[in-house]
Amino acid sequence: MGTAAGCEVVAHFIRHQLELDPSIVVAKVDVKNAFNEIAPASILDVVRAQLPAALPYAEFLLALTPIQTIFNDSHAQITSVHSMADGVPQGGSLSGALFNMGQSTSIRRTSVEHPAVSILLIADDTHIVGKLEDVITIRARYAEIGLVLAATNHRKNVIYGLGTNYSTAQQRMAHDANLHWIPSSLGLLVGGIPIGSPTYMIEKINSTVDAIIAELQQFETYTQGPNGTMRARVQTIFKMIQQCSAQQLTHLLRTCPPTTTAHAARRLDAAIANTIFRLTDCMQYLPSEGSIQMRTVLNRLFLAVRLGGLGFINSEETRDSAYTASLLYCAPRMRDFCPTIGTSATVTASIRELQDTVSSLRARGVTCLDPVDSAVLWTLEPQIGQQKRVSAELQAMRRRAALASLPTGPPRHSAE
Amino acid sequence: MNNAAFNLAIQLLLLLEGIAGSRTNCICGAVTDCFFDHALVCPVVTVRNQTRNTAHSAVSHGLRNGLQARQQSGGYYVAHGEPLMDDYFPRLTATVAAPDLDIARRADIALIATTPDRVGVTLIDVTLAAHNSQHANLDFNVGGAGIFSAQRKHAFYNQMYVTTSADAALVIFAIETSGHLHSEALKDQISASAPHNPGLEFKNILKAISVSVQTARYEENLPRVQRLLSIILQHIRSCLN
Numbered sequence: 001m002g003t004a005a006g007c008e009v010v011a012h013f014i015r016h017q018l019e020l021d022p023s024i025v026v027a028k029v030d031v032k033n034a035f036n037e038i039a040p041a042s043i044l045d046v047v048r049a050q051l052p053a054a055l056p057y058a059e060f061l062l063a064l065t066p067i068q069t070i071f072n073d074s075h076a077q078i079t080s081v082h083s084m085a086d087g088v089p090q091g092g093s094l095s096g097a098l099f100n101m102g103q104s105t106s107i108r109r110t111s112v113e114h115p116a117v118s119i120l121l122i123a124d125d126t127h128i129v130g131k132l133e134d135v136i137t138i139r140a141r142y143a144e145i146g147l148v149l150a151a152t153n154h155r156k157n158v159i160y161g162l163g164t165n166y167s168t169a170q171q172r173m174a175h176d177a178n179l180h181w182i183p184s185s186l187g188l189l190v191g192g193i194p195i196g197s198p199t200y201m202i203e204k205i206n207s208t209v210d211a212i213i214a215e216l217q218q219f220e221t222y223t224q225g226p227n228g229t230m231r232a233r234v235q236t237i238f239k240m241i242q243q244c245s246a247q248q249l250t251h252l253l254r255t256c257p258p259t260t261t262a263h264a265a266r267r268l269d270a271a272i273a274n275t276i277f278r279l280t281d282c283m284q285y286l287p288s289e290g291s292i293q294m295r296t297v298l299n300r301l302f303l304a305v306r307l308g309g310l311g312f313i314n315s316e317e318t319r320d321s322a323y324t325a326s327l328l329y330c331a332p333r334m335r336d337f338c339p340t341i342g343t344s345a346t347v348t349a350s351i352r353e354l355q356d357t358v359s360s361l362r363a364r365g366v367t368c369l370d371p372v373d374s375a376v377l378w379t380l381e382p383q384i385g386q387q388k389r390v391s392a393e394l395q396a397m398r399r400r401a402a403l404a405s406l407p408t409g410p411p412r413h414s415a416e
Numbered sequence: 417m418n419n420a421a422f423n424l425a426i427q428l429l430l431l432l433e434g435i436a437g438s439r440t441n442c443i444c445g446a447v448t449d450c451f452f453d454h455a456l457v458c459p460v461v462t463v464r465n466q467t468r469n470t471a472h473s474a475v476s477h478g479l480r481n482g483l484q485a486r487q488q489s490g491g492y493y494v495a496h497g498e499p500l501m502d503d504y505f506p507r508l509t510a511t512v513a514a515p516d517l518d519i520a521r522r523a524d525i526a527l528i529a530t531t532p533d534r535v536g537v538t539l540i541d542v543t544l545a546a547h548n549s550q551h552a553n554l555d556f557n558v559g560g561a562g563i564f565s566a567q568r569k570h571a572f573y574n575q576m577y578v579t580t581s582a583d584a585a586l587v588i589f590a591i592e593t594s595g596h597l598h599s600e601a602l603k604d605q606i607s608a609s610a611p612h613n614p615g616l617e618f619k620n621i622l623k624a625i626s627v628s629v630q631t632a633r634y635e636e637n638l639p640r641v642q643r644l645l646s647i648i649l650q651h652i653r654s655c656l657n
Contacts, residue, residue, distance in 0.1 A: 223419075234419045238426075280423045285432035297430050308592070310429065405431070 007191035009330045010120045010127065011255045012350070013337065015195050017118070017129050019348035022163030026195075027128045027135045027179060028188055030156040034124035035099055036087035043088070043102035050101075058098065061089055096123060118338055122191045132170050135159070136177040154180055160188045160196065193255045201260040205252050209264040212248050213271045216241065220275060234279050241279075245272055246313035253319045254326035254387075257353040261323075265315035272312055273301055296405040299398055307399045317394055318387075320357045324369065325387035327354050328380065335378040342378035351377070366393045475591060476524045476542045483527065491531035492538075499526035504537050504584040505577035521576065523586070536583040543569055543590045566590040 003009065014026050031037075040062035047058040066085040072078075088095035088102075100121065107119050107126075117130035128135045136159075159174050160182040174181050182188055187196010187204075194204035219241060225231040249268055253261050277283050287293035302317070303309020327350075334341050347355075351374050358372045368389045417425065427435045442448050444460045484494045501521040523539035545565035566588040573579055579586045 233417075233422070235417050235422045238422070276426075280426040282423075282427055282430065282432060285427060285434045287433075293433075297432065300430050308429075310426070 003333060005326070005329060005333070007122055007193065007251075008255050008326050009333045009337070010122060011190050011193040011195060012327060012330045013118070013120065013334045013341070014127060014129055014190055015350050016334070016341065016348050018160075018162045018195070019350060020344060020346060022161065022165070023132075024130060025132050025135055025159050025161035025163075025166075026188070026190075027159045028157070028190070029126040029128065031124050031126075035095060036084070036090075038087055038099055038102045040086065040088075040102075042105065043098050046101040046104055047098075061092065061094070062098070099124065125191070127190060132159070132161075132166070132173065136174065136179060154182070155189075156180075158182050158188055160184075160186075162197070193252065198260055201256055202263065205249075205256060205261055205264040206267070208249060208252060209268045209271075212245055212268060216245060216271055216275045220279060223279065237279060238276065241272065241275060242311055246315050246318075249315055250313075250318070250322060253315060253322040256323070257350055258319050258323050258357050259353060261319045262316070265319050268315045269302075273298060276301065276310070276312070296402070299401050299405070303398050303402050304395050307395060308402060309398075318391065320361055321366075321387050321390035321394065324354060324357050324361065325383070325390065327351075328372075328377070328383045328386050330382075331377045332380055332382045342375065347374045361390060364394070365397060366390055368393060471544050471593075472542060475544060479540070479542060479589060480525050483525065487527075492527040492529050495526040495528055498522040498524055499537075499539060501539065501573070501577055504539060505573075505579055505581060505586070507577055508575070521573070524589075535585045538585045538587055540587045540589050541569060541573075543588060545590055545592050562590040562592045 017024050018026060043062060044055070044058060047055050051058075066083045067089070069082045069084070071080050071082065073080075088098045092098075100123075103121065103126075107121070111117070111119055114130065114134045117128055117134045120127045120129070157179050158181075159179045162184050164184055171181055182196075185197050185199065187194055187200035189195075189204070194201045219237050222232040222237055223234055246268060249261075249265070253265065277286060287297065300309050302312050302314035305311035331342070351372075354377075355372050355374065358369050361369055362371070368386075424435070440447060442458055442460070444458050446458065480494060487493045499522060501523060504526075524542045525540040527538040527540070529536050529538075543565050545561035569588045569590070570579075570586075573586060
């Protein structure tokens with residue numbers, strides 16, 4: 001979409017529209033070998049018309065002698081030359097932008113022909129949101145710019161809606177258009193974000209956490225080499241976990257409703273804490289599970305470094321602030337993209353979750369958030385840095401607890 | 417840090433009980449705390465060595481490294497060695513009468529500006545504070561030790577120098593042994609060194625410094641206290657035998 005937090009805007013928008021009207025569907029169209037097969041002429045036409053200053057450079061990239069790749073197989077004694085006349089340069093920093101420029105003419109024409117349809121692009125993935133009859137017509141446009149669709153399977157060229165009463169004729173129409181219909185009990189991934197039934201979203205988020213936990217277990221093995229030798233220092237692995245583990249879930253925490261991320265966030269927090277305790281040989285000194293002392297230990301584990309903690313991200317605590325901040329930022333952008341959004345009296349499940357989350361945060365003592373009105377939400381100024389502000393307030397509460405728990409009197413030695 | 421030292425630092429930071437075994441008292445007779453911060457203020461010279469303060473130098477070294485890595489983009493360079501305060505701040509004449517104040521003082525780090533929009537020289541004085549150091553001033557309380565320590569340092573230097581200069585600034589970098597950072601005075605300095613993402617840079621430097629603090633606490637307190645207590649226990653055992 002060429003906008004900040006584009007993936008988040010797309011995901012929130014599609015989820016909101018599907019929840020608002022069960023007759024609306026989203027089609028995800030995947031182009032075969034997209035970046036390598038787009039016709040350079042379609043890109044140059046757009047650059048010439050809309051960005052003439054960049055035309056010489058675009059021509060330099062796209063209109064000169066075709067790039068030739070020479071491949072030599074020394075075993076088979078064969079040398080072959082592959083010439084690439086179409087497509088955008090491999091690995092070029094402008095290639096993504098050039099590709100989208102090439103698509104833009106067809107996409108804009110389709111938008112004009114079907115004003116009720118919303119078309120959202122993330123790189124070469126195209127998402128079309130609207131009534132089924134309108135959605136399937138976009139396929140023909142790809143042929144105009146030299147592209148063909150990838151082979152249809154359960155992930156590519158799919159159609160999905162949250163409704164349960166689609167007619168047989170509609171399903172037949174999708175089948176004839178070579179689109180795979182995903183049942184409403186499942187869902188689809190939009191920019192890596194699961195959209196669909198709550199069960200589907202929970203499952204996908206948990207599989208992401210499974211992968212992170214598997215990575216944590218792998219990290220643990222790095223401290224042990226063969227025959228008891230050391231491979232990596234504990235400090236190195238500690239730092240890797242601190243910098244790279246919980247952060248992998250943040251994108252999903254921002255874009256999925258908190259009820260779907262609760263269990264996964266709790267699992268990840270427990271896995272990180274256990275891994276750190278095992279790595280740093282703390283298990284023998286840990287207080288009993290659920291005790292006040294254990295809460296103090298976990299509080300210090302998830303407290304920011306500058307406040308005296310170990311600086312790990314507490315996903316369970318972050319999820320509320322992340323989702324709230326993301327929607328508060330994206331809602332006005334969604335209105336910019338689709339002026340009719342938020343004008344209906346119906347409040348969708350995802351917006352209700354936002355209201356509940358904000359109420360919950362305010363009840364916990366967060367003061368930087370006002371109650372969310374589902375009608376006004378769309379016209380607010382985009383709130384940048386909201387997650388940071390909410391997290392800072394939550395951290396301040398954590399810090400107060402940490403300070404209160406610091407010992408000041410004589411020590412309590414457990415060995416006595 | 418080696419694995420044993422790092423594990424111990426983390427265990428200390430998490431306030432885990434039992435890591436000190438049954439040892440409860442220092443050789444001076446004072447009750448030790450679970451941070452072993454008593455070693456910072458112990459009156460027995462063998463426990464606390466003022467001339468070789470490893471905790472202070474570990475933090476100072478960590479901060480110097482963090483600042484040095486960003487000096488080119490930050491428009492400053494980190495001067496070699498520890499700068500003399502007299503070279504940058506005019507000395508008050510009254511100090512001549514007080515011999516204990518008439519000593520050439522040094523800050524820990526000097527940042528010399530290379531761009532005109534910054535203060536010419538920023539002197540940084542690193543100080544460590546422990547909220548539960550038992551024998552320290554009563555104002556040392558939880559969370560307030562860093563603030564008190566910074567105020568005390570400023571008052572101390574203000575007795576000797578005119579520190580309100582347009583060309584030089586004095587920054588006290590006070591950090592508590594529990595990891596709490598008092599001053600954000602360096603935030604501007606570090607932020608300017610990374611205009612593309614100052615928050616992240618600041619966070620990274622703090623993380624690096626936190627490791628230094630843990631190293632410092634380990635090096636300063638634990639081995640020494642444990643070693644001394646072991647010696648005393650051995651001595652008592654031999655007396656009993």
